[in-house]
Amino acid sequence: MEIKDNTFSRQFETIVEKELISVEYSFQEKKIFLTKLNVPETFKNEEFVSNFLKNIMEIAIERKLKVVPIQPKIVAFFKKNPVYKELLPPGIRL
Structure with missing residues (x-):
């Protein structure tokens, strides 16, 4: 899987089935805040999304x-x- 770090848009991006999947982020000190997962409504492959997040x-x-x-x-x-x-x-508990 090829992931592009689009620093201008502050998001990690990948293309699958001609669709853009992205995770928006922001930085503070040595932390990356993953603020939004953008997946097209028609895209239903949860395993792919999980692998994207693992990457x-x-x-x-x-x-x-x-x-x-x-x-x-x-x-x-x-x-x-x-x-x-x-x-x-x-201090972060899920």
């Missing part, structure tokens, strides 16, 4: 960032994938 977590690991999930679907991803809970900053 974003790997980017956060590489960049040594803590991750603050804001949007409910991203929070649910963390609950389903406890391996990534180490990326949460101290």
